[in-house]
Amino acid sequence: MALPRLREELDLIPGPSLPDGQPSWTLHDPVRNQFFRIDWPTLHIMQRWSMDDPKQIAADISAKTTLALTADDVLEVVQFLIQHHLVRGSGPDGPRKMAEQLARLQGTPLKWLLHHYLFFRVPLIKPDAWLSRWLPLARWFGSSGFAWLTALAMLAGFTQVLRRWDVFTASLVDTFNLEGLMAYGVALFCVKLLHELGHAFTAKHYGCRVPAMGVAFLVMWPVAYTDTNETWRLTNRFDRLRVASAGIATELVVAVWATLAWALLPEGGLKSAAFVLSTTSWVATLAINASPFMRFDGYFILMDALDMPNLHGRSFALARWKLREWLFGLGDAPPEHFGPSAARALIAFACATWLYRLVLFLGIAVLVYVFFFKVLGLLLFAVEIAWFILWPIRSELRVWQQLWPRIRMQRRTIHSVLILLLLILLLALPWPGRITASAVLRPVDAWPIHAPVGARVEALHWAHGALAPAGSPLVTLQVPDLVGRENVLSVRLDQQRQQAAIAGFDEEMRKRLRVAEQTLATTQAEWKGTQAERSQFQPRAPYAGHFFMSDPDLAAGQWVSKKEQLGVLVKQGTTWRVETWLEEDDAGRVQVGQRASFWVDSATGKMLQLKVAAIDQDAARTLPRRELASVLGGHVITREKNGVLMPERAVYRVTLELQNMPEDMQDLSWRGNLMIHADLASPIARYLRQIMVVLVRETGF
Template identity: 25%
Template sequence: MDAGLVNADSTLGSQLVNSHWYRVAGLAPRLRDTLRIHSQYWRRQLWYVVEDRINARYHRFDRQAYRIIRLLDGRTTLQQLWLRLAAEAGEHLPSQEEILSLLGQLHSLDLLATDTLPDLAELAGRGRSQTWRKRAASYFNPLAIRIPLFDPDRFLQRAAQRLAPVLSWRGAAIWLVCVLPALVLAASHWRELTNNFGERVMALDNLLMLAVLFPLVKILHELGHGLACKLGGGEVHDLGIMLLLFLPVPYLEASSSWTFPDKRARMLVGAAGMLVEVWLAALAFYLWFWLEPGMAKALAYDVTVLASVTTVLFNANPLLRYDGYYIASDALEIPNLAQRAGRWWSYLFERHLLGRRYAESPAQAPGEAFWFTLYSPLSFLYRTFVMFSIAVFVAGQYFAVGVLIAVWSVAASVALPLWRALGWLARNVSAGGIDSRPRRVILALAAGLGLFLFALPLPHHTQVDGVLWLPDSAVVRAGQTGFAERVLAISDSDLQPGETILELADSGLAAELAAQTARTEAAQVRYDAARLEDPAAGERYAAELRREQKALAHLAERDARLAVKSASGGRLWLSQSEDMPGRHFRQGDVLGYVIPPAPPRVRIIVDQSDEALIREHTRSVRVKLPFAVDSLWPATILRSVPAASNELPSAALGRSGGGEIATDPRDDSGRRALTSHFEYELGLPDDFPYRLIGSRVSVRFEHPLEPVGKRIWRGLRRLFLAHFHS
């Protein structure tokens, strides 16, 4: 749906009499004959929507402004109008300056008629200015560029008449019966739907398929808006092409629904397109579920993604000015939410920083100020997040296109709004009516912000999660595959280095060892006999003997590893020692731990983006335990693994174990991270009192003092390099 509604409510609080009133007091302005006025209630306040049937634009005015507009009949002069308002309004009389300001707004919106020859140069200049503003707003919005095509009103009128029996409560019941089971099935097949999502969607052949399907899906979306608008009695006179992220998709102008007096009817028009898409996504999902792998199944999957993901990210979200925004505005009963939220922040700045006590708040009903305060920053952050997410997603497969979208996003979402804000600030600071004190406050704030960002050194640290762990020598592992035969040490007993804990048996290895012993003895006999007869000929058997002896030594080494021994001294802890006899263990299986009297180690993983900072700019390391938050323990870096890895030292660091690291859902052990990292091992002081092996800890690396601005720049640069591989 198109956005064309303008809020033109007047502001109060100005001086009652204007010194230039005598110049215009005898004029009798009137509204153009092509205008229609509709009344609506928003938060129990009466508003009026002026419909411009020539330009297909809609302008909303509050009740106070309408008191003046209704008297613009071409016969009542401005002096008579003001006297009449004085008789009717009493103490709420609008000032002459407010009346002139409102007339200026009506004139700029081309709502006033004139009986004199118009200033053609002014009209042409105004038309060019409006055209430039519309084009600039379109081109600087990386989400949409609009090109109108034709008038679909008659077609939609006939379609609405034929589909009227379906577009009722029966249709709503059919929609629920179709969509609800699809949601349940999609949740149960979520892993299959999302597996390798990026590769499946961004493959070149699939992109070509999406380019064909996307306009077809969106034309149904727009027709849903149009049909709902026609059923409510509205008109639809504009259908065209919108370049959505360079992809041509249809759009339909259904803004005549803004004149509907019932907000539920307006909300239904806003939601109609999304209801059609969700229904289409459900049908496509059923086809994907039932079809065998092939082209048809791939088409069904693409339609399911298009009709669901795009609806959630763009249309349904009220923070973007699409369907969800207009539905939220009607639901909250806050007209022109985005514009008035921006004006609310401007009002706060003018009132509290510039000291303009006469600045008028755009909040005209209880509760509006709360939503104004939230909407502008959240909308800005979400728009920026969506655009950068799309850029990163696309750059993963097509680097140049992703970078182009990222640059466009920075220009349109950050640089241009910042430039406008600075221009607005400069104009307001240099404008009259501001004394020197607010100017000094603004300059002091700007200077303070600059010093804070780029000159003031502040504490800087990096914080990561770790786990209390033992040295490698304290881990008791099976040195050879075999069955447990005898347990020679019990849990919680003190061991000396080299003491045997468990004996394993491997009948196959024993047979190999006996056979190899026999072969070695035979080779020895042949060598000795040959050497006695002919020492020179005996050398031929020496190589055979050495080969057999080497094989025997290897088997003997494996046999020796069947005896599991303690590599260090300490207190033994075995897992289920009573059930060990007779159990089969593979080589490398962890059987238990020998907890030494020395403090445990801390094993941490460091993100690749932080590794260089930690390695080169760490002044000190501190460790904090979750059950002893009042104590900080110094630590030293003992070793670091020079290669990046996806394996976690403990499942406790992954999300499945309560940590912060995202792990691969296909890995049952919970120890495979989705991104690679570097591993560090830290040493704790000798007086560290805790031996809770496996407990998570928080580790802080202290770095030299550094201004915040430098950190922000490094973080943005790191983000760019990480996602765009430059």
């Protein structure tokens, strides 16, 4: 068969040695500015391309070199060159075939639009000449002297931040406003510009041409980019590694000097700008650029450090091969041969990348839906899910379809199908439901005791858990101001009584008798008021019950604050009940009369057997039992507003009655764990129902 003609403008550049020691070469396509690494056998095949016969080429290589090739090896190279458009169209139908290849590459107009909505580049400048002029100055920033200065600046800056950590964190909180967000946007733009200049100057330092710099839009989000593809001309992988890491290094240098500037500058606009610049650089570098799971700097750094071009594609291919072997046991050779540890690492990296991208793309889809009006938001959400998640799955399923004649003949396929059916069955079948939640055990008849104002405990009349008779005092509080006012009124009352008693013996005093009697009556009323007020500081039991102190360590002589709960009087013989608040899905699985168990947080004491007594039909607007909030160790997610805890999701109160009342109530904790034996439920039904609820709510059907 006649071989297609190679394109004349292709360049062949010496490349680095491969991990197995053989030399490599880099094939450069100057039209698209793309680079392809080829190995030693491929080079010999391309050197004999003019022979125009795969068998003759393979025979000549086998005879004149230590390689043993066949015609199939030559045809694989031919397929590679055709696939990557490195050959010319030949014959009368050559232009037509090239046009068909271009059409397949571009796809339909809809596919072109979707691809350019998801990602497209806008080159803005051709910086190569400008970079050449400023390269001597940029080299100084890459010198060892500047590196030592930066290290000293980092040490000084971090020392100041640690010493003034409270000021630093307070500054971070103060910037969370509209003006602060605008400042962060400007700082992010400046940092990213310096980031790209770091890549460009480093590439220029190693003799590479930088043809373009501009802005790339990833799902309409602008990201600066620099075309450094010519770094593939570099034969030393450590030089490529320096170019790839130059952007992150530049941002870290900016962060170090900005941190030092924040520590040294006086209060004002420059100090605020340094703070914004430093925090933006640290966060943007560590959270975004250092990730190897997307095609950001971290990926290229890892790729050059391992000297493994196209790391994502190669690890994905290996992971897909391993998945087919796990599922079907086809016995195919792997796409590449690696050592056992390297193969496991690449497969783990591919799985981690898939999981990371799944979470990331789902988040992007939700953001796209939120930031556009509903109809367009739903459309773009569907595009994100289809393009980033469903399309790769579809591609793998098409491979399975092509391999189906072999797959269906494998014994492991039957095992995989049976395991899949078993998992589906386990997820679909209803299982006995057990709902666990935090709950509160409390008596039905209980009288809380609070301090009306800040006061001192004068006496505690009953021990914790003791039975107090009806009418007996429980606690005696003393308020010095009230005692002083009562003493003053007592002295004044005695004086006024004496004056009223001797009024009949003096003519002048008889004239003022009426006024003295009125004054005496007023003083008596005030004194009685203080007596009534004082009775509030000696609460008495309205009924016989057990007295439980809120703080068992409370003792006479201690001070308590206003409205502080001192204890609870539980009526003797009262019934006890358990209360909890469940989310809508869980509450829907609970029925009145179902059994439940309750045990205290400390896991001590007897497990109580309960029965569901009531389920509220309306969702609770607030959470009256603060101890059930997640911030205090409970299970209900809440937010606090004006001192009131409000559930983040709809929750319903469930009340349960005790079936076995313990004799000794003193050892019971008020908060514990509850387990309700609920209705049978399918594990997957809850999620399907939630998806349908969201779809119905968002579409308005």
